Amino acid sequence: MATTTDAIIFDALQAHLRTMPNVLPIAGPNITFPAAGQTKPEKFLKLDFLPNRTRQITLGDDPQQKIGLLQVSVMWPVGKGILDAVETTGAIINRFKNQVLFASGVKITISSEPWAASPIQDEDRLNIPVTVPYIAFEPET
Numbered sequence: 001m002a003t004t005t006d007a008i009i010f011d012a013l014q015a016h017l018r019t020m021p022n023v024l025p026i027a028g029p030n031i032t033f034p035a036a037g038q039t040k041p042e043k044f045l046k047l048d049f050l051p052n053r054t055r056q057i058t059l060g061d062d063p064q065q066k067i068g069l070l071q072v073s074v075m076w077p078v079g080k081g082i083l084d085a086v087e088t089t090g091a092i093i094n095r096f097k098n099q100v101l102f103a104s105g106v107k108i109t110i111s112s113e114p115w116a117a118s119p120i121q122d123e124d125r126l127n128i129p130v131t132v133p134y135i136a137f138e139p140e141t
Contacts, residue, residue, distance in 0.1 A: 002103075002104065003104075005066055005106060005136065005138045005139065006049075006051050006066065006068075008103050008104045008106045009051070009066060009068070009103075009106060009108055009134065009136050010049045010070070011103065012101045012102075012103035012106070012108055013049075013070045013101070013108065013132065013134065014026070014028065014047060014070075015103075016095070016096070016099070016101055017045070017047075017070075017072060017092070017095065017096075020091065020092070020095045022091075023045070024041070024043050024044050024045050024074075024088070025041045025044045025045070026044065026045045026046075026047060027044055027045065027046045027047065027075075028047050029047055029048060029049055042077045042080075043074075043075065043076055043077065043080075043085075043088075044075050045072050045073065045074060045075065045092075046072075046073040046075055046127075047070065047071070047072060047073075048070075048071040048073070049068070049070060049071075050068050050069040050070070050071060051066065051067075051068035052066075052067045052068045052069070053067070054066055054138075055067060063137045063138040063139065064137070064138050065135060065136070065137055066134075066135070066136040066137065066138065067111070067133075067134070067135050067136075068133075068134060069131050069132065069133055069134070070131075070132040070134065071129050071130065071131050071132070072092050072129070072130045072132065073127050073128065073129045073130070074088045074089050074092070074127070074128045074129075074130065075125050075126075075127055076088075076125060076126040076127075076128070077124070077125060077126075078121075078122075078123070078124055078125060078126060080126075082119065082126065085119070085126055085128055086116070086128070088128075089116040089128050089130050090116075092114065092130045092132075093113065093114045093115070093116065093130060096110050096114045096132045097110065097113050097114060098110065098113075104139065105139030106136050106137070106138070106139050107136060107137060108134050108135075108136040109134065109135050109136070110132060110133065110134055111133045111134060111135045112133050114130055114131060114132040114133070115130070115131055116128055116129070116130050116131075117129045117130075117131065
């Protein structure tokens with residue numbers, strides 16, 4: 001169970017993604033993917049969690065602002081075209097657009113519309129990163 005603010009934020013964001021209809025398998029940070037004995041799926045999502053500096057909004061012990069990014073990379077096989085991969089990035093953008101999530105006393109606001117970067121062509125995969133910016137406040141103690 002997540003107890004620190006950054007852990008609560010990451011847990012809420014990845015849980016929101018996992019409940020997306022028809023979601024692809026997800027490779028989380030620092031988790032063996034695929035699980036032992038399984039083959040890597042042709043198409044999957046790769047998560048990166050990029051918290052930024054905490055912003056001191058007020059003096060004293062008041063809750064502080066947390067800002068950062070969740071990056072969801074759409075990993076697509078070479079030779080399968082780009083249209084379906086771009087459709088998948090659009091579904092992720094729509095999933096997070098205008099969202100406010102609540103988890104363990106933390107309000108997480110998607111601070112602007114997520115965006116997809118230009119496709120990155122690797123030898124065996126096409127990678128299209130989708131960046132989801134967030135702002136949250138530490139819970140009051």
